[in-house]
Amino acid sequence: MTGRQEGLIVELEYILPGDIEKRSFEIIDAELEQRGIHLPKEQRDVTMRVIHTSADFDYAKTMTYSKHAVETARKLIREGADVVTDTNMALAGINKKKLAEFGGQAHCFMAEEEIAREAKKRQLTRAAVSMEHAARIPKPVIFAIGNAPTALVSLYELMQNRGWRPAFVIGVPVGFVNVEAAKELILKTDLPYIVNRGRKGGSNVAAAIVNALLYGMI
Numbered sequence: 001m002t003g004r005q006e007g008l009i010v011e012l013e014y015i016l017p018g019d020i021e022k023r024s025f026e027i028i029d030a031e032l033e034q035r036g037i038h039l040p041k042e043q044r045d046v047t048m049r050v051i052h053t054s055a056d057f058d059y060a061k062t063m064t065y066s067k068h069a070v071e072t073a074r075k076l077i078r079e080g081a082d083v084v085t086d087t088n089m090a091l092a093g094i095n096k097k098k099l100a101e102f103g104g105q106a107h108c109f110m111a112e113e114e115i116a117r118e119a120k121k122r123q124l125t126r127a128a129v130s131m132e133h134a135a136r137i138p139k140p141v142i143f144a145i146g147n148a149p150t151a152l153v154s155l156y157e158l159m160q161n162r163g164w165r166p167a168f169v170i171g172v173p174v175g176f177v178n179v180e181a182a183k184e185l186i187l188k189t190d191l192p193y194i195v196n197r198g199r200k201g202g203s204n205v206a207a208a209i210v211n212a213l214l215y216g217m218i
Helices: 017-032 041-054 069-077 088-093 097-100 113-120 126-134 149-162 179-187 201-217
Strands: 002-005 010-011 061-065 081-085 141-145 167-169 193-196
Touching: 010 201, 017 041, 041 069, 041 201, 069 141, 069 167, 069 193, 069 201, 081 088, 081 126, 081 201, 088 201, 097 201, 113 126, 126 141, 126 149, 141 149, 141 201, 149 167, 149 179, 167 179, 167 201, 179 193
Parallel strands: 081 141, 141 167, 167 193
Antiparallel strands: 002 010, 061 193
């Protein structure tokens, strides 16, 4: 199919709606090959879905995984772990029906009035208080942080000050203020994690990582 855009001839590829995602992954795979990038087998599904979500091949170089991270996260999901996000956008993007098949639920406490009141009283961010609230969930929790570096800082401080440990951390907040430093805090722990180094990330990326873990479940 041929179209015109600002005087240029643009070749359009006719793809059935049900085949668009498959074709997208074929394109990603081919471009990775052209760039000489070979993703580790265990990490491949997750990194490729992040690239698919963002159209950004930088993630092939900056996505960072603890040892056996994907295997560990999938084991947690299989055993019924919950997922806590730092934004309702990430929460909306997670395949909650698939998560529920394994007994897990997805939560975001950011919009709760109780969290807002406490954050204002203590002069903390809602994200930080949300993490404290989530730490009381009486089961393993995978934290999927795509927006607020203070959420990662809060998780780190809870570990240091209370001896509590999250089951798994997905740390991909986006931005400029304290983003890289917050990610480095998680990277220096012995937690199982998936972290994107640098400034890039976002709620869509956090949700994409969770979904990649879910879709690869056996």
